[in-house]
């Protein structure tokens with residue numbers, strides 16, 4: 025099966041040019057003008073921008089939580105991602121304390137394998153680092169192709185590891201060619217504030233926000249960056265939201281340290297005023313919470329300074345009925361919101377179209393850096409000969425509205441209901457197959473492949 029995409033304008037992280045693309049099987053065979061090969065399918069991309077398939081390195085599909093699951097499974101979640109121009113996602117396996125990493129991998133693979141429509145990979149969240157976990161790291165890197173290890177500095181008793189475990193994990197992961205990533209908030213401070221607010225009968229969603237002030241994230245980010253510097257382990261902060269935390273990373277650059285930073289689309293576009301409306305604010309209850317306008321400015325600046333490397337989503341949807349678990353107590357609201365489908369279009373419309381970032385920067389933070397940082401380069405993340413033919417045809421002029429009535433995510437509300445965007449994903453190819461066209465998904469459950477990743481470093 026071959027495809028020829030004609031008359032498009034190709035945008036990568038470092039180029040912007042007009043050419044045709046010839047795809048043979050799953051990969052890009054030729055890029056150029058007047059390509060002589062005959063193709064089974066010809067796509068006319070006149071007036072379209074051509075991007076590499078988006079990569080969202082922070083999603084939670086079918087994630088077990090308090091007796092329920094996040095409402096998008098691998099089928100619905102990766103399908104929604106494809107509709108929005110994201111062809112590959114990286115999900116998080118959560119080790120159960122007292123159990124092995126291998127047990128967790130088996131459980132997560134069981135839910136994903138045969139169900140995903142788009143391509144996927146896994147980070148391994150290490151929630152219990154001990155002598156036997158330590159021995160499993162090499163196998164994850166060398167055999168399973170899982171080269172990033174997530175840690176939590178919050179959620180004591182469930183997910184959190186202490187600083188001693190963090191140092192031990194960093195030493196081991198560094199030796200094996202992996203990276204340690206972190207949810208950097210100070211769990212003890214947050215637990216204290218949650219208990220205090222509950223004790224005072226302050227139970228509405230706004231107290232979720234008030235229980236996680238900026239200092240809880242800034243403090244943990246600085247501590248994590250210091251531990252990474254001490255051990256020399258490649259390090260990455262997930263869903264960084266605020267000025268204080270980003271300044272900890274900026275300070276570290278003065279001693280020539282490089283720590284990768286991810287933010288999420290919601291932290292660039294939404295702010296904490298959404299929590300001021302009764303229980304409706306539960307739609308945006310996530311951790312860390314939405315911040316303030318000044319933090320949005322910091323994050324946009326961080327992207328342009330090259331300090332914020334990736335824009336992800338932390339997609340972790342719960343239906344409105346599931347959110348009701350916290351109707352009378354903010355601390356019981358399932359954390360997370362839907363965004364997997366909206367990231368690429370929101371970032372284009374609010375970022376490129378409004379002059380906050382360049383087209384090349386857009387591709388860099390949404391497609392290329394996730395592939396480079398997480399060991400999927402040179403296979404995914406750009407448009408070049410030999411790479412997977414993961415390609416998005418994008419109409420930069422088309423206007424449309426986001427709504428729960430039209431989105432493909434399995435959740436009955438939108439965090440962006442009624443937002444009017446300029447720029448729409450029209451056609452998406454995944455490994456040479458037309459996955460999305462004319463607002464229809466043309467590939468089936470099971471098409472998505474697990475992507476084994478290579479060893480990584482603090483250089484890209």
Ligand SMILES: [Zn+2]
Nearest residue numbers: 082083084338
């Ligand atoms: Zn997350």
